[in-house]
Amino acid sequence: MSEVLIFGAGAIGALYGSRLAKAGASVSVVCRSNYSAVKKHGFTINSPDFGSDTWAPTRVFASAKEAIAAKIPWSYIVVTTKALPDVSDDSALLEGLVSSGTAIVLIQNGLGVEEPYRRRFPAAAVLSAVTVASAAQPTPGTIAHNRWTRINTGAYLPGLTPAAEEAHAATGQAREFSRLLVAGGVADASTYSHGKxxxxxxxxxxxxxxxxxxxxxxxxxxxxxxxxxxxxxxxxxxxxxxxxxxxxxxxxxxxxxxxxxxxxxxxxxxxxxxxxxxxxxxxxxxxxxxxxxxxxxxxxxxxxxxxxxxxxxxxxxxxxxxxxxxxxxxxxxxxxx
Ligand SMILES: NC(=O)c1ccc[n+]([C@@H]2O[C@H](COP(=O)([O-])OP(=O)(O)OC[C@H]3O[C@@H](n4cnc5c(N)ncnc54)[C@H](OP(=O)(O)O)[C@@H]3O)[C@@H](O)[C@H]2O)c1
Known part of the structure; x- marks a missing residue:
């Protein structure tokens, strides 16, 4: 079974974490301001696509340090913090969490979000994901998903030929990530090449x-x-x-x-x-x-x-x-x- 860690479980992290759990993955979360609410009650997610449901993650961590102490070999670490390189380098918080088989998935807006992770973890797979969604967390642990959602994921492999990209393990990990999302009910989840x-x-x-x-x-x-x-x-x-x-x-x-x-x-x-x-x-x-x-x-x-x-x-x-x-x-x- 895939062990997935959602790092920064706010609106997008909870939305996609709950879908991966629906697909049968074991999904844990690192929370911050919503930690107490999520630890006690899990997430309540209201969605026009997926219905209204409560989701209790496998484990709820208050910090990256707590997650490191759990010593889990994560298949996917899904980063869904806001991308704020001028405020903090969140890649540093993943030190001690990334092992040889881990794929780091970045579901964040913007350009250049992958580079800090690629530089810090050159041996790990970095997957880049772009989502069109409309989700918010009006109160801690409550997620309002407002309309349909789409997510495209691609292995971040700058400079490779199409054949080398196809043969790279990260491409398989990206496909498996999209497959899990589709199995969890996200119909519009697909895998793209690095360039696309x-x-x-x-x-x-x-x-x-x-x-x-x-x-x-x-x-x-x-x-x-x-x-x-x-x-x-x-x-x-x-x-x-x-x-x-x-x-x-x-x-x-x-x-x-x-x-x-x-x-x-x-x-x-x-x-x-x-x-x-x-x-x-x-x-x-x-x-x-x-x-x-x-x-x-x-x-x-x-x-x-x-x-x-x-x-x-x-x-x-x-x-x-x-x-x-x-x-x-x-x-x-x-x-x-
Ligand atoms: N929401 C959407 O509809 C949507 C759509 C498309 C793309 N996106 C993109 O998706 C990304 C995530 O957005 P979001 O709307 O899900 O943001 P969000 O609701 O603010 O969620 C981010 C979560 O990360 C947590 N966090 C930040 N730093 C942390 C740390 N060091 N340790 C633990 N937790 C930490 C935040 O905790 P705190 O509450 O303590 O800050 C918050 O719960 C952004 O890049 C955004 O642009 C969002």
Missing amino acids: LQQVRWHKIAINASYNPSAVLANGATHREMVMDPAMAEHVKGVMEEVLTTAPKVLGAPFPAEFASADTIMRSTRKNISGGRPSMWADWESGRPMEVEVILGNPIRIAREHGLKMPRMQSLYALIKMAQANRDRAGKSDSRL
Whole structure:
């Protein structure tokens, strides 16, 4: 039986952990602020796809140190913390947990999230996963899953030929991970090559980097407001197109025809999303760090390494980074009053 450890069991970790458990894997979790609630009551997950259910993980750890002490040979360590390289290097917390057969699966938004894990654990398989989902944890241990979910997983194997990638053990581990998710009821879970997975990551940047910081900088604009207001829609589309034209130059291949254009993404936002706001707004409002580096900073830096400029992204990055620094400074001075 696969032993799976979810590291950072919040909305996404609990959602996918519960599905892997449904498929028959033994799934344990490392929690933080929700530790007491989850240890006592497990997770309650309400989902239009999977129904309402309570899930008790095999083991609930309060920290990585506790999980290390359990000495389990983990088949998969699934990292579902927010990706905040400017705040902490979470790969360091996995020291002592990764053994020879472990695959580290990163279900996180953004670009460049794999590199710290590849550098620290060169012998381990690193699997990169991108999900489209809408899940939140309104109270500790309660997960609200709002609509259908998709997850693509690929072995992170930069620079290999297709044949070498196919023969690599990590590719088999990625396929097995997707198979478990499908067996657990996630119909839209599939395995991609390294190259296609990076295309998916860039494509998702077009959505996240346009809507998320813009919602914050526009003081809580909803998705609908951003696509209905002419000036804002022009801005959002401009950011999307900057990402969608830069990515193929960086990756050396055009996007597959089935990937949505900026117009298609915005049309679908107009049709499908009512009053919701991007998740970065919730992080901003509650004073939590935002995933600014992996969503804006890393794409800009990666493009620059290829001699390419992303001026719209650069403006958003500068503004949101300074807004965050000022918010944090104001919060600290308030607390001294
Ligand atoms: N939610 C979605 O619908 C969605 C959709 C697509 C992609 N994503 C991406 O998925 C990733 C996870 O997002 P999420 O929404 O699941 O975030 P989340 O609900 O905030 O969950 C992250 C969890 O990790 C925990 N954590 C952080 N550092 C930890 C540590 N050192 N030790 C133990 N636990 C730790 C957090 O604990 P604390 O509560 O103590 O901070 C929190 O419970 C992000 O990259 C996000 O962008 C999310």
